[in-house]
Amino acid sequence: MSGEAELLLELKHRVGSCIDEAESKLHSLSQDIWSCPELAYEERKAHDKLVKFFSQEDGWRVDSHFKLETAFRASWVVGGREQEDVVNVGFLCEYDALPTIGHACGHNLIAEVGAAAALGLKAALETTKGLPVRVQVTVLGTPAEEHGGGKIDMLREGAFEGLDVVFMAHPSKEDAVYLPCVAEHDVTIKYQGKASHAASYPWEGINALDAAVLCYNNMSVLRQQMKPDWRVHGIIKHGGVKPNIIPAYTELEYYLRTLSCKDLPVLKKAERCFRSAAMATSCEVEVEFARNTFDNILRNTTLEELYQRNGKALGMDFTIDEDVLKNESGSTDFGNVTFVIPGIHPYFYIGSKALNHTEEYTVAAGDARAQFFTLRSAKALAMTALDLLLCPELLQRVKQEFTEAKRKENRI
Numbered sequence: 167m168s169g170e171a172e173l174l175l176e177l178k179h180r181v182g183s184c185i186d187e188a189e190s191k192l193h194s195l196s197q198d199i200w201s202c203p204e205l206a207y208e209e210r211k212a213h214d215k216l217v218k219f220f221s222q223e224d225g226w227r228v229d230s231h232f233k234l235e236t237a238f239r240a241s242w243v244v245g246g247r248e249q250e251d252v253v254n255v256g257f258l259c260e261y262d263a264l265p266t267i268g269h270a271c272g273h274n275l276i277a278e279v280g281a282a283a284a285l286g287l288k289a290a291l292e293t294t295k296g297l298p299v300r301v302q303v304t305v306l307g308t309p310a311e312e313h314g315g316g317k318i319d320m321l322r323e324g325a326f327e328g329l330d331v332v333f334m335a336h337p338s339k340e341d342a343v344y345l346p347c348v349a350e351h352d353v354t355i356k357y358q359g360k361a362s363h364a365a366s367y368p369w370e371g372i373n374a375l376d377a378a379v380l381c382y383n384n385m386s387v388l389r390q391q392m393k394p395d396w397r398v399h400g401i402i403k404h405g406g407v408k409p410n411i412i413p414a415y416t417e418l419e420y421y422l423r424t425l426s427c428k429d430l431p432v433l434k435k436a437e438r439c440f441r442s443a444a445m446a447t448s449c450e451v452e453v454e455f456a457r458n459t460f461d462n463i464l465r466n467t468t469l470e471e472l473y474q475r476n477g478k479a480l481g482m483d484f485t486i487d488e489d490v491l492k493n494e495s496g497s498t499d500f501g502n503v504t505f506v507i508p509g510i511h512p513y514f515y516i517g518s519k520a521l522n523h524t525e526e527y528t529v530a531a532g533d534a535r536a537q538f539f540t541l542r543s544a545k546a547l548a549m550t551a552l553d554l555l556l557c558p559e560l561l562q563r564v565k566q567e568f569t570e571a572k573r574k575e576n577r578i
């Protein structure tokens with residue numbers, strides 16, 4: 167084995183042992199977040215916990231409320247000379263929860279993975295003499311993945327500037343280096359009608375619930391003409407207050423998803439469904455498209471292969487089930503990040519076959535059994551970062567693939 171390969175192996179061991187040593191504080195970090203679920207843009211306690219966590223670690227510069235009220239940044243620099251270019255490696259922490267069912271997507275574990283990977287990488291690098299490059303490790307706390315898209319806000323604010331590569335990992339029911347993450351645009355539709363006594367003077371009313379029901383049915387009809395991989399799903403958030411009051415106001419929320427942003431003109435067809443329901447019922451309608459569009463994930467197979475190799479060495483059993491590998495896993499605002507900086511968003515098993523966005527998954531995400539798998543994913547991410555830092559040609563390859571992939575998508 168060459169001296170470089172030996173060093174890399176030794177540093178990877180160091181990643182593993184550092185993360186194992188920090189097991190108890192990492193577990194309590196994710197437990198604290200899990201036991202106090204907070205919604206998008208309101209993750210104040212999670213923000214404070216994470217800021218405190220990094221402030222108590224040696225050597226981190228911590229910026230609380232970084233660009234967004236509930237976002238933060240922690241960074242640490244090592245090696246090289248001050249005037250040299252820095253290779254800046256990012257790890258992302260998510261920590262928002264879902265309404266009523268808490269951490270049913272396990273974002274408490276995403277926060278833990280980001281924190282653990284950063285600690286592990288730092289521990290390995292600070293023992294290394296003669297690093298070939300100057301390195302910055304950056305942790306970004308990115309709020310509001312489940313609603314709104316905090317990463318997209320942060321990209322707009324320049325929070326990702328200077329990063330060379332960015333990592334995160336998402337809990338799931340299996341280990342998978344990539345699952346299709348699709349583009350998404352969210353929309354709120356509000357119908358305004360007129361109340362009236364539903365038995366005495368129904369002819370005086372304008373029924374906003376009828377508009378909402380027609381809207382829902384129009385969308386279901388549209389679904390028949392959509393491509394098989396498109397998804398539209400909605401809820402009626404307000405449907406009236408009492409059967410004997412003709413509903414004067416109703417509100418729906420729809421998520422519209424396609425494989426890539428190129429197909430999102432389905433929005434135009436959806437808009438006709440929303441507006442025609444208003445016309446049929448004489449309601450007024452407001453159609454509010456969300457300010458952020460979630461992009462699909464731009465894959466980077468060089469990074470994926472490195473992560474998979476490290477994961478396998480740690481005992482991960484990556485799924486080969488084609489049904490799983492081809493199935494959509496929803497959307498993420500990390501997609502937008504991957505069009506700006508090369509990155510990966512692998513999925514990791516947490517010791518349960520429960521499905522995300524269910525109460526069973528909330529239980530699994532808070533279970534101590536998830537810890538081994540969460541920390542294993544963090545180790546694989548930090549080891550992948552080490553591969554890039556110790557072999558600059560690999561980082562070059564990652565960047566080259568990124569540029570080519572963007573060109574193929576006409577995004578340069």
Ligand SMILES: NCCC[C@H](NC(=O)CCN)C(=O)O
Nearest residue numbers: 311312313352495496497498
């Ligand atoms: N409106 C944003 C919803 C994002 C949400 N994300 C996930 O479930 C994470 C896994 N990809 C979604 O519904 O896709």
